[in-house]
Each structure stands twice: as structure tokens, then as C-alpha cells.
Amino acid sequence: MVNDKKNWSLFNEGSNEFQIMNEIQRAKIILKILNKTYPTIKVPLKSRNVFTLLISVLLSAQCTDVNVNNVTKKIYPKYYKPKHFVKLGQKKIEKLIKKIGIFRIKAKSIYSLSKILIGKHGNKVPNTFEELEKLPGVGHKTASVVMSQGFGHPAFAIDTHIHRLAQRWGLTSGKNVIQTEKDLKRLFPKKSWNKLHLQIIYYGREYCKARDCYGLTCKICSTCYPNRKKPVKTKKA
Numbered sequence: 001m002v003n004d005k006k007n008w009s010l011f012n013e014g015s016n017e018f019q020i021m022n023e024i025q026r027a028k029i030i031l032k033i034l035n036k037t038y039p040t041i042k043v044p045l046k047s048r049n050v051f052t053l054l055i056s057v058l059l060s061a062q063c064t065d066v067n068v069n070n071v072t073k074k075i076y077p078k079y080y081k082p083k084h085f086v087k088l089g090q091k092k093i094e095k096l097i098k099k100i101g102i103f104r105i106k107a108k109s110i111y112s113l114s115k116i117l118i119g120k121h122g123n124k125v126p127n128t129f130e131e132l133e134k135l136p137g138v139g140h141k142t143a144s145v146v147m148s149q150g151f152g153h154p155a156f157a158i159d160t161h162i163h164r165l166a167q168r169w170g171l172t173s174g175k176n177v178i179q180t181e182k183d184l185k186r187l188f189p190k191k192s193w194n195k196l197h198l199q200i201i202y203y204g205r206e207y208c209k210a211r212d213c214y215g216l217t218c219k220i221c222s223t224c225y226p227n228r229k230k231p232v233k234t235k236k237a
């Protein structure tokens with residue numbers, strides 16, 4: 001089995017022949033390196049309850065976490081419940097979030113979902129994928145982040161960054177984010193998913209950026225792919 005330490009050897013003893021690791025072996029090494037690199041990890045989006053977490057995740061689509069935090073730090077001290085956003089109305093929400101990309105669409109979603117939470121969910125954010133994904137502006141990725149960071153439910157939110165790294169690390173065939181989610185869930189233990197999602201994001205930001213692959217210098221690839229000579233090209237999501 002792959003967890004036999006001997007199978008991790010990169011060379012056949014005696015023959016000096018290179019052995020290619022399989023994806024399960026690579027996943028195990030990656031998990032170990034990420035746990036060592038990021039033993040504790042901070043949730044990058046600031047929020048003060050599950051509702052504001054939902055709003056922040058929704059705002060973060062096509063926008064950096066830093067930008068979202070800069071905007072929400074002026075909003076959340078005063079507005080942090082569905083009723084606050086319903087009272088504000090769509091136009092005022094637009095004004096508050098206008099520094100964020102596609103703010104009109106996002107304001108409409110925030111206003112509509114706040115109304116739905118009041119009318120259908122007793123002012124609370126529902127804690128199932130099914131109900132979350134019915135809310136305006138909430139897709140599977142947003143629902144996964146809320147389930148994981150808001151409710152502690154094991155989930156593996158896959159954005160384009162995680163998709164890129166999973167391809168570069170040979171953990172997925174790279175067809176699309178749905179396939180990547182299935183592959184990563186199959187390769188990593190359930191209890192690691194919530195933290196791992198953030199660890200991969202942090203590794204991507206620090207070492208494995210969208211336009212740059214250093215090919216030979218990172219710990220993960222130099223361990224999993226010692227024979228790799230060129231930077232990796234990423235297929236589109």
C-alpha cells in the first residue's frame with residue numbers, strides 16, 4: 001500500500017531507476033508539507049457572524065480578500081443582520097460596496113437574500129448546501145466556504161487557484177472545478193478538507209502564482225517531481 005514508507009522512495013534500490021509517484025503518494029506528501037508550512041491558518045475574510053461571512057464570501061467573487069475586508073470593515077460594525085440590509089435597500093447597499101467589482105449585481109443579491117433569510121429561514125443562514133445554493137448569488141463554491149468556515153462542516157471549496165495547484169501537482173485530470181473537487185475529496189482525508197482548502201490558497205499566493213511556476217524551486221514539486229525541468233503550464237478551469 002502507498003502508506004508503506006518504502007514505496008515513497010524515488011529510486012528503485014539497486015537499479016537507480018526513477019519511480020514515478022502515484023497521486024495518492026503525492027497527496028500524502030503535499031499534506032505533510034502544507035501542515036508543516038502552515039500549521040495554523042487564519043480565515044482571510046473578516047466577518048462577525050455566519051451572515052456576514054456569507055456576505056463577505058459573496059463579495060469576494062472576482063475581488064481580492066483584502067479589498068473585501070477594506071470595504072466590510074466600514075459596514076459590519078453597523079450592519080450585520082439580514083434586517084439591516086433589507087432596511088438599507090438595494091441602492092444604499094450599492095453605495096456601500098461600490099469599490100468592489102460587479103457591485104450592482106452583488107448588492108441585488110445581498111438585498112434579495114437578506115429578505116429570503118428573514119421570510120424563510122427565521123433570520124438565520126441555513127446550514128445545508130441545498131438551501132444555501134437556492135439563495136441569490138450563492139453558488140456551490142460560496143456555499144462550501146460557508147458550510148466549512150461558518151458551520152465547521154467538511155467541505156472543499158474549489159476556486160480557480162485551488163484548481164490550478166491541483167493540476168500542477170498532478171492531483172486531478174484538470175477538466176473542470178467539479179472534477180477537481182471530486183478528485184481532492186477522494187485523495188485527502190475528510191478531516192483535513194477545511195484547513196487544507198485554506199492551506200492550498202495560502203501556498204498558491206505565496207509560491208505558486210497564476211502566472212508564475214518556478215518549476216524547480218518549490219518544496220512540493222521538488223519532492224514530488226524531482227525530474228521536472230520546466231515550469232508547469234495550467235489548463236483553463
Ligand code: SF4
Pocket residue numbers: 168169207208209212213214215216217218219220221222231232
Ligand atoms: S514548482 Fe511550480 S507548480 Fe510546483 S509548487 Fe512551485 S510554483 Fe507551483
